[in-house]
Amino acid sequence: MDLDNRSVQVLQLIASTVNISSKEIIEKYDLTRNQLDYALKKINAYLQESDYRKIIRSRNGTFVVDTKVVNSFSGIENSESQLMADEYSFLEEDYRLLVILLLIFSADYLSLYHFSESLEVSKNTIVSDIKKLKKQLKQYKLTIDYSRKNGYYFRGDEETIRGLILVVTDQVIDSIYNHQIFEKYLAIQSKEIETQRKLLRSIEKELQVQYTDNRIQTAPYFLVLLDRRIKNHHYIEKYFGLQAKEIMDTNEYAAVVKVLAGKKMLPKSYTDHLYLCLYILSLKVTDLSNIFSLNKETLRIHIEMFITTLEKNTIIQLNDKERLIENLILHLIPAYYRIRYGLTSDYMLTDIVKNQLDPLFFIVKSSIAPLEVFFEERIPNDEIYLITMFIGAYMQKEKPINLDNTIVKAAVVCPNGIISSKLLENTLDNWFPMIHFSTSLSIRDFYEKEKTLDIQLIFSTTPLKTDLPIIVVGNDLSDMNKTLIVNEVIQLIYKIDSYKLQPDHILSIIKKHLPMNTETEGKIRKELMISYNSIFQIQDQEILTNETKLNLSDLITKESIIILENKLSWSEVLQAATNNLIDRNIVEARYLKHLENQFPEVTPNILLGNKIVIPHTVPENGANELGMCLAKVTQGFMSQGKIYHYVVVISATDKKMHIQPMMQLLKIASDPKIIRCLDNANDKESLLAIIQKFKKI
Known part of the structure; x- marks a missing residue:
């Protein structure tokens, strides 16, 4: 049997979107509940006929989708996807608008008649579509005009028009209509x-x-x-x-x-x-x-300066810096032409991914000056988001490779370039300690080297033709369906269908027989998850985000603020602030000794905004948990000929949890108005009130 166009769209959406709900599908495609139910019946009949497992609707409104369904029907940008609209499919409005844009871009002459005949809709519909497009184009300072001589055409800056069409072309490639649009409508x-x-x-x-x-x-x-x-x-x-x-x-x-x-x-x-x-x-x-003609050694020097600034602002020592620098060079050489000459970025990030990256993005942007000196241009935000993704991939605590403890060797195949492949590899590397990820490959590299690869498993963002076991994962970090991925890994490695052992499934059984409030349910789920992850050696860590969403006000509380009225030396201030952390068991006594040895004077690498001193050392030197102590020195203290009034001693135990608080502290240190507010605060309550304003920003 064949699926109608609506069912194709629903199947694609469910297969490629993690935890999407029935309500979201109904709203996206303007369906009734009965229409969705009917589409699901057709989809499941089609899947069973094609030897796939049915899609199951869970109690919470989302769907349980077999990994083979995800593998076959989620990826659209590659030619091997099994979902494709046929030439008789009726275009939904969003894609009809894209066709109109591309036609105006590429055609010699277009009238309402041309649009109406080609797209098989009324002239009134086309007029309505063009009005909507004009509204959308305002943000680009473009419009669509009409004359009898020229027909419909763009009016605006030609370079902007081409940048827009580059974006639209990518959107069409990613749709189920790609062949239909390019071949039928654009010829x-x-x-x-x-x-x-x-x-x-x-x-x-x-x-x-x-x-x-x-x-x-x-x-x-x-x-x-x-x-x-x-x-x-x-x-x-x-x-x-x-x-x-x-x-x-x-x-x-x-x-x-x-x-x-x-x-x-x-x-x-x-x-x-x-x-x-x-x-x-x-x-x-x-x-x-x-x-390349670009001076790679000069670029390398500026990258090193950027990393030094970034490490200071994040209080993190990045792993494998030499490899990081080489890969940044690889990314930044083509980026140089985009940035230097104002071309459109060739990589579009979703708002979901951008929101996840925001805390780290702010710190990267605050550290980017050395690269802007090299480019002799301001680096656009979209390019900084790409660099942020790249840096985030290197902020993982690296898992020591012990091949005696790994069960299988795996490769990551990703068509999106060095940033995405590194990000994906590190994510999976953290999830699965029992797997040794030996390499990351492009699709072309994979097919060229497939026969010589010493691997037993492939993780790929797109389906591949291979005899090796393959697990297809989402293109965006935010879209990875971890439950499905973990379940298939367990099936492949341990030969166990772990679905019925998953915490949510067990919890649903318990709730049938035992009433419980939300707090109790959360505690039970957490313990089940810890047990489940422990049994199957699954790590429950994220790359760029931390689920607890800590703020600066969570670390700087009334107990962690001290006000020093007397005139003191740098050594005395450091002792007083660190003793606050020692007294609260956040660090051990030896932490102070290490700080004193590392920082006999205030150095540039522990200064934020030239106003706040942030002494810190590696967790191995006595850090028990994440914590901070803010010391305000009323009369100031002198070091290296300069006077300072604020010290924040920091204890960090990993490379992620403190990122958002550090972003907020950096904002404070970079804003003269806020520093003046701190200067005018005479007690803990006043200082705390200023810190509280930075909650969740």
Whole structure:
């Protein structure tokens, strides 16, 4: 049997979205309860007919989905997904709007009649669609105009238009309508895409780089649309000036021009051929063998300065810094062209991921100055979010590799580039101590090396054709269905179906027979989870977020504030503040000795905003738990010829729990108005009131 379009959409959504509820599906697709029930019946009939397990609706309104269903039906951006809209599927409104945008972008002349005939909707619907698009385009300072001579067309900055179309192209690629939109509505032929893909392969060879799988998949479509726009006489008007000379003098520019000219694909317009070269050079890479014209050693120095500043602001020593620097170089070389020349980022982050990253993002942004000096440009927030994801992957407490205790070896396959693959690898590495993750690979690398890999298991963000056992996980960290992943790992390694042993399932049985309040239920669930994780050696840790959401006010309380009225030395202030932590059993007595040895004077690496001194040392030196002591020295103390009034001694036991409090402390140290408020506070209550204002910001 075949599924109708609505059922295809519902199946895709359930398979690819963790813990989505019936209510969310009903609201997204404007369904009634009966319509959803009918769709689920059709979906389950289809799954059973195709030898898959049925989707089960749980008591809390979410769905229990077998991992094989997730593997087969969640990934849409790859060509191997089993879900695809056929050419007769009726486009839902959101995708119809994308088609209208792409048509206006690439076509020579378009009227209401063209839209109505092509999309098989009324002219009134098209008029309504264009009104909605005009509202959406206001944020880009673009609009859609109409004239009898030109039909419908964009009005606005050409570079902005191209950036928008790059984003829209990626959105279409990720949809079940991708083939339908590109082939049916935009009339893009497969041979056009293959021509552009061969072009990128030739450029890879000439530059000695390897582009990410995603860029090899999506860039050819943008290049086809870009070629159409140039042929329709829409040119870049930006004057690059001295920046143009900078880029045209580079080896990589010469290499790209050589390939484009050799294939007779170099635009005649000077600004457009420069734009095309910059776009190609800005594509993300997974491997970089060539020595680019960018001074890598200078970039390395600025990265090291950035990491030093970041470590000070986070009070964290990052692991494996040499590898971190090399991978940052790999990421920042193509990013240089995006940032330096104002091109659109080739990686879009969801608001959910951004919200999770916010505390660390603020600290990374506050530390980014050395990189901005290298780029000679302000780094956009989207690029800083990417760097934040990257840094977050290295903030894990690394698991010592003991191959005697690992049960299987695994590889991670990810088409999204070095940032996503590192983030995914570290997440899984923390979840599964019994697995040794030997390598991260692109899809191309995997197929080339598959026969030589010494592994028994693959984790991938996209389905693969392989005889090896494979577990498909979500593209975004926030979307990973940990329950499904853990269950399948246990099935593969221990040959046990662990679903009936999971804490939520056991708890549902207990609740049938024993009434309990919310607090009791939470405690029982926590103990069941600890026991479950212990039995199967599962770690319950997150990479960038901490579930307890600690704030600065949770660590700096009335008991952890001291006011020192007398004139004291740095050594005396350090002793008084650290003794507060010792008295509260947050640190051992030896913690003070280590601080005294490390910091006989105040040094730049323990200064926040040049106002707050933050002495700290590694957990191994006597830290028992997370804690802080704020000492206000009324008369100030002198060190290295400078006077300071505030000291916060910090005890950190891991690399995550204190990130949000540190972000809030950094905000205080960076704001002269707040420092003046602290200066005017004469007692603990007043100081505490200022700290309390930073709760959950």
